[in-house]
Amino acid sequence: MLLQERHPVVAPRRRPRPLRRVRYTRAMRVSLHEARLEAALQILLDGGVETVLDLGCGSGALLARLAAEPRFTTIVGVDVSGTALLAAEQRLGDAGWPSDGRVSLLHTSFLEEDPRLLGFDAAVLLEAIEHIEPDRLSILERVVFGFCRAGQVLVTTPNREYNDLYGQPEQQRRHPDHRFEWDRARFQDWAGGVAARNGYDVSFAGIGWKHPVRGCSTQLAHFRRCAGPGGRSPQPPPPR
Numbered sequence: 001m002l003l004q005e006r007h008p009v010v011a012p013r014r015r016p017r018p019l020r021r022v023r024y025t026r027a028m029r030v031s032l033h034e035a036r037l038e039a040a041l042q043i044l045l046d047g048g049v050e051t052v053l054d055l056g057c058g059s060g061a062l063l064a065r066l067a068a069e070p071r072f073t074t075i076v077g078v079d080v081s082g083t084a085l086l087a088a089e090q091r092l093g094d095a096g097w098p099s100d101g102r103v104s105l106l107h108t109s110f111l112e113e114d115p116r117l118l119g120f121d122a123a124v125l126l127e128a129i130e131h132i133e134p135d136r137l138s139i140l141e142r143v144v145f146g147f148c149r150a151g152q153v154l155v156t157t158p159n160r161e162y163n164d165l166y167g168q169p170e171q172q173r174r175h176p177d178h179r180f181e182w183d184r185a186r187f188q189d190w191a192g193g194v195a196a197r198n199g200y201d202v203s204f205a206g207i208g209w210k211h212p213v214r215g216c217s218t219q220l221a222h223f224r225r226c227a228g229p230g231g232r233s234p235q236p237p238p239p240r
């Protein structure tokens with residue numbers, strides 16, 4: 001997948017030399033965020049998805065984009081933070097929500113087996129996994145891939161190899177709330193294991209300008225549930 005070529009958000013003025021440093025400005029952060037949203041939206045549109053769970057939706061940037069596409073019939077934003085959900089509500093309200101009832105917000109955790117998270121075509125975790133402790137990733141795997149079992153799952157997370165280009169010291173993370181940041185090999189190892197254990201295929205892409213050695217700033221895994229008995233999606237319980 002060539003997302004990085006479609007989104008040259010941190011393109012240098014001239015051909016880079018390996019390990020050249022890039023000053024990480026607020027404008028670059030914003031445009032990388034935009035590129036992630038655009039990449040996720042494109043994958044969901046291309047993948048024939050109609051119902052979407054945005055897990056760790058934050059202030060609702062992706063929800064607002066999804067709501068603008070009539071293709072998406074059910075859009076659910078999930079966050080543990082009430083403050084984030086209020087911001088999402090405000091953003092969606094400014095954009096005309098909830099007039100058609102396609103969008104809703106849930107105050108719950110993607111580490112809990114909540115039946116309201118069942119039966120979706122796709123689940124998205126944009127810049128969310130690095131906000132939980134690494135020893136809770138097995139819970140995330142059980143809930144998102146074992147319990148929710150959306151047809152497709154998108155996960156993005158920072159590529160640690162790229163941090164040097166921002167002039168960051170080796171051990172420093174991009175955000176103080178990040179509990180970990182992985183290089184591409186570590187992310188692909190984790191995602192490959194998750195896919196194999198839970199009946200999914202997975203492919204990888206980069207988002208942002210691609211450094212010849214260090215790759216892209218953001219890495220993305222696109223999981224697709226395999227056909228067959230192991231690949232079935234559980235359905236929500238009927239209303240009482």
Ligand SMILES: C[S@@+](CC[C@H](N)C(=O)[O-])C[C@H]1O[C@@H](n2cnc3c(N)ncnc32)[C@H](O)[C@@H]1O
Binds near residue numbers: 062078
């Ligand atoms: C960096 S923000 C990303 C927001 C949004 N996905 C985006 O890309 O703009 C991470 C979000 O994940 C949420 N989060 C962290 N742990 C969570 C959990 N266990 N369940 C649901 N949301 C969680 C945080 O509250 C925060 O809003």
